[in-house]
Amino acid sequence: MGLKTQTWNMMGAKLMLALILLSWASSVSCFVSYDRKAILINGKRRILISGSIHYPRSTPEMWPDLIWKAKQGGLDVIQTYVFWNGHEPSPGKYYFEDRYDLVRFVKLVQQAGLYVHLRIGPYICAEWNFGGFPVWLKYVPGISFRTDNKPFEDAMQRFTYKIVNLMKAERLFQTQGGPIILSQIENEYGPIEWEIGAPGKAYSQWAANMAVGLGTGVPWVMCKHEDAPDSVIDTCNGYYCENFKPKSIYKPKMWTENWTGWYIEFGGAVPYRPAEDVAFSVARFIQNGGSFINYYMYHGGTNFGRTAGGPFIATSYDFDAPLDEFGLLREPKWSHLRDLHKAIKQSEWALVSADPQVQWLGSNQEAHVFKAGSGCAAFLANYDTKYSVRVKFRNGQYDLPAWSISILPDCKTAVYNTARVGVPISQIKMVPIGGFSWQSYIEEPVSAFGDGTFTKDGLLEQISLTWDTTDYLWYTTDITISPNEAFLWSGQYPVLTIMSAGHAMHVFVNGELAGSAYGSLKDPRITYSEKVKLRAGINKLSILSVAVGLPNVGLHFETWNTGVLGPVTLKGLNSRTWDMSKWKWSYKVGLKGEALNLHTQSGSSPVEWLEGSKLVQRQPLTWYKATFDAPPGHAPLALDMNSVGKGQIWINGRSIGRHWPAYTARGNCGTCSYAGTFNEYKCRKNCGQPSQRWYHLPRSWLKPTGNQLVIFEEWGGNPNQIFLVRVSRT
Ligand code: GAL
Numbered sequence: 001m002g003l004k005t006q007t008w009n010m011m012g013a014k015l016m017l018a019l020i021l022l023s024w025a026s027s028v029s030c031f032v033s034y035d036r037k038a039i040l041i042n043g044k045r046r047i048l049i050s051g052s053i054h055y056p057r058s059t060p061e062m063w064p065d066l067i068w069k070a071k072q073g074g075l076d077v078i079q080t081y082v083f084w085n086g087h088e089p090s091p092g093k094y095y096f097e098d099r100y101d102l103v104r105f106v107k108l109v110q111q112a113g114l115y116v117h118l119r120i121g122p123y124i125c126a127e128w129n130f131g132g133f134p135v136w137l138k139y140v141p142g143i144s145f146r147t148d149n150k151p152f153e154d155a156m157q158r159f160t161y162k163i164v165n166l167m168k169a170e171r172l173f174q175t176q177g178g179p180i181i182l183s184q185i186e187n188e189y190g191p192i193e194w195e196i197g198a199p200g201k202a203y204s205q206w207a208a209n210m211a212v213g214l215g216t217g218v219p220w221v222m223c224k225h226e227d228a229p230d231s232v233i234d235t236c237n238g239y240y241c242e243n244f245k246p247k248s249i250y251k252p253k254m255w256t257e258n259w260t261g262w263y264i265e266f267g268g269a270v271p272y273r274p275a276e277d278v279a280f281s282v283a284r285f286i287q288n289g290g291s292f293i294n295y296y297m298y299h300g301g302t303n304f305g306r307t308a309g310g311p312f313i314a315t316s317y318d319f320d321a322p323l324d325e326f327g328l329l330r331e332p333k334w335s336h337l338r339d340l341h342k343a344i345k346q347s348e349w350a351l352v353s354a355d356p357q358v359q360w361l362g363s364n365q366e367a368h369v370f371k372a373g374s375g376c377a378a379f380l381a382n383y384d385t386k387y388s389v390r391v392k393f394r395n396g397q398y399d400l401p402a403w404s405i406s407i408l409p410d411c412k413t414a415v416y417n418t419a420r421v422g423v424p425i426s427q428i429k430m431v432p433i434g435g436f437s438w439q440s441y442i443e444e445p446v447s448a449f450g451d452g453t454f455t456k457d458g459l460l461e462q463i464s465l466t467w468d469t470t471d472y473l474w475y476t477t478d479i480t481i482s483p484n485e486a487f488l489w490s491g492q493y494p495v496l497t498i499m500s501a502g503h504a505m506h507v508f509v510n511g512e513l514a515g516s517a518y519g520s521l522k523d524p525r526i527t528y529s530e531k532v533k534l535r536a537g538i539n540k541l542s543i544l545s546v547a548v549g550l551p552n553v554g555l556h557f558e559t560w561n562t563g564v565l566g567p568v569t570l571k572g573l574n575s576r577t578w579d580m581s582k583w584k585w586s587y588k589v590g591l592k593g594e595a596l597n598l599h600t601q602s603g604s605s606p607v608e609w610l611e612g613s614k615l616v617q618r619q620p621l622t623w624y625k626a627t628f629d630a631p632p633g634h635a636p637l638a639l640d641m642n643s644v645g646k647g648q649i650w651i652n653g654r655s656i657g658r659h660w661p662a663y664t665a666r667g668n669c670g671t672c673s674y675a676g677t678f679n680e681y682k683c684r685k686n687c688g689q690p691s692q693r694w695y696h697l698p699r700s701w702l703k704p705t706g707n708q709l710v711i712f713e714e715w716g717g718n719p720n721q722i723f724l725v726r727v728s729r730t
């Protein structure tokens with residue numbers, strides 16, 4: 001071997017080494033892994049503070065501000081679900097625009113210098129219609145959701161691929177230099193697997209393998225799934241997670257949903273969770289070795305359109321989150337948590353380096369001390385729900401209010417206590433700007449066989465007919481009364497009983513409203529039972545059955561029914577009781593106003609509307625239309641709907657959601673102390689008031705002039721008392 005060749009070989013080897021080092025360096029520069037203590041980013045253990053912001057629950061115009069406020073609030077990560085039914089409204093037809101512009105959302109988070117936890121799902125729960133599943137999925141032959149079922153797994157895999165490939169193409173995974181550091185493949189599957197056993201186990205194994213096989217380079221999570229396959233991280237969801245232990249000792253202790261409040265249901269009181277308790281739960285989790293915490297929700301936002309699940313989930317998804325529905329800072333929650341994050345970050349090095357040593361400070365008090373080299377951080381906890389105490393720790397004395405934790409990033413100075421709130425409450429203010437000048441249009445109850453109606457023997461399930469393209473389905477039939485019926489003379493009218501699987505209905509006899517009935521989130525079923533004025537001859541019975549969001553949680557919720565399934569009976573006739581359930585019924589999907597597209601400018605113009613003294617008020621099934629100019633400024637806007645009953649609202653052709661102020665809040669609205677274990681029934685407000693009175697009208701959906709507001713009102717109310725309000729916080 002000549003000298004020259006040797007030199008070349010050495011140079012080649014050096015070059016090779018340099019290349020290897022280079023590629024190693026570039027791979028470690030974007031690398032997510034984990035160990036028993038924490039998620040590691042670029043080889044560095046991190047305490048990560050995350051918050052949920054669901055992109056379709058706000059507008060793209062709101063996103064930068066929400067993300068910026070999240071960053072100012074001390075967040076490292078934004079967590080979101082991916083909303084399958086928004087992205088694939090019909091099979092193979094994808095939609096990624098406007099509020100569903102996922103790439104734009106993820107890139108905005110990246111630009112803000114934050115990470116993303118992308119819960120690709122595709123099951124999301126989330127009080128979102130059908131738990132995020134497209135309704136067409138229910139009608140795929142042979143399908144069974146969230147179990148070892150080929151048609152389901154095929155569809156789930158297709159959608160997961162679609163999203164992962166989209167993220168890869170945009171170089172959004174951390175391994176590609178993007179912000180996504182974590183994903184999720186199933187949501188709270190533990191309880192389902194527990195119920196269904198072997199097929200559930202097979203499915204979760206399949207789901208984990210499928211997800212990990214996609215080679216995203218970032219870890220996958222399955223939340224609330226104690227038995228999750230080893231290739232994914234099992235995480236905790238709840239109000240408290242300090243005692244949670246991942247299945248394997250090699251996994252970090254992560255909390256994917258710390259509920260900052262709770263959702264609002266129509267008919268329920270409005271839940272809230274004190275900031276002190278949220279902070280306490282986080283500090284308690286961190287002192288017990290937790291290293292990832294996500295606020296569900298950090299900004300809850302709005303269930304625009306018909307995206308609310310449930311049924312009976314309200315349009316507001318405010319969640320008592322640190323950023324309120326309108327994106328304003330909810331104080332003291334936002335600041336109090338920001339200060340908590342600062343104190344935790346000051347302690348980060350000790351927290352990720354050491355395991356806590358627990359010391360007793362009193363009967364109900366403890367210190368958790370993290371000592372690493374010369375670093376030391378301590379958490380001093382008082383679990384007592386009534387008494388504040390003075391404890392001794394090292395050479396100092398510390399006052400700990402009831403149910404609180406102090407953080408000492410240097411083991412000396414208490415920089416933060418979870419129960420000491422330094423910021424005043426910010427009250428929300430709804431200042432009326434003005435009313436509207438309305439026009440009305442009556443939606444006649446369907447009484448005859450007309451366009452688009454069809455007739456069948458017996459009562460049919462609602463969603464199988466509507467495919468959830470509308471809330472509304474008409475059931476109509478003829479009741480022929482002979483002149484010999486005794487009630488015609490006695491005045492003792494027969495009793496009509498209608499049993500429905502849900503969720504609401506309006507009953508019309510000969511075109512007149514006979515009554516309405518509705519269920520609740522707890523029990524969506526309805527029984528309507530009233531005397532009805534029938535006359536000799538043919539009587540038209542028309543039932544408008546109304547869905548209020550499809551279920552988003554529960555074992556095989558895809559099999560649950562909606563609509564008038566009977567029995568329907570008429571009692572008190574000469575021949576006693578008639579069972580009408582098997583009679584001929586005619587069906588019509590949707591309202592006439594929907595078919596006419598009354599919610600749009602072009603659909604509403606050709607129609608004759610009444611106004612001025614002819615304006616129809618307090619009549620069921622009425623459409624209202626008004627035009628207005630946008631008020632100046634940037635403050636968020638809402639509609640005060642207190643004077644109407646139930647229906648839907650559109651602005652410039654976009655649906656802002658269902659309104660139902662007439663469903664007032666039941667429940668217990670006593671006083672509520674921050675101290676002691678929280679649950680969603682503990683702190684509630686608005687009892688006796690509408691569960692939701694104000695409806696968010698996104699600024700960006702308005703033009704400077706000539707905005708068209710359309711309302712469909714089912715119950716009848718006074719539109720002249722609907723106000724546009726400016727939203728602010730003091
Ligand atoms: C969790 C679920 C979330 C959301 C939350 C409650 O169980 O994972 O999607 O539904 O409850 O608001």
